[in-house]
Every structure is written in C-alpha cells, then in structure tokens.
Amino acid sequence: QVQLVESGGGLVQPGGSLRLSCAASGFTFSSYSMYWVRQAPGKGLEWISTISSGGSSTYYTDSVKGQFTISRDNAKNTLYLQMNSLKPEDTALYYCTRHQKTTESEGTQVTVSS
DSSP: OOEEEEEEOEEEEEOOOOOEEEEESSSSSGSEEEEEEOTTTTOEEEEEEETTTTSSSSOOOOGGTTTEEEEEEEETEEEEEOSSOOGGGGGEEEEEEETTTTTOOOEEEEEEEO
C-alpha cells in the first residue's frame, strides 16, 4: 500500500532553517510528480511546491519562492523540502503528497517561534 512518511519538522526560531524529508513506498515514486502542501492552524490546505517526476522542473507558490527548495532522490524514493529564513507564518503541518489538493499521510509539524 502507498506510504508517505514525513520527518524533519520541529520548533525553530524565526530566521532558522529546517529540511523536511518524505520517505515513499508502495508505488513507483519515480513516475510521479510530487507535492508539498501545508495546513496552518485554522486554515485550509495550501499548495507550496511541486517537482516533476524526474526532478528537472520545480514550481513554488509566490510566498515561498527563494525561501524553500524542493528536491528528490528517486534512487532513495525520498522527497525533500529545504526551508530557509523561516517566519512565524510558516508554522503549519507539512505534508508530502502525490496529489496537489489532498493528503495521504500524517504530516510533520513545523513551528516557527521565538
């Protein structure tokens, strides 16, 4: 069965960095574009980034351009999100997913606070 397991979240001070990882199994990871989405407290699901199946194309929502970097290692079936210059408004539950508008996993919590 499909499994996506996020890790790397935590509490970080404003301006800090985190690297999220997503271990994928149960499907042919290298055949799928992959997405990172997030849900802030009291808000809906927000798409933040997409990477093509081979990794050559990446896309970001305007609010994280230049701040976040999506990448993947198809040999390791792993998706990454490097997050720099974190702000309190980046506080959310972060999910990796095969679908832009739905989640398939438990996510990892990122809290940006001093």
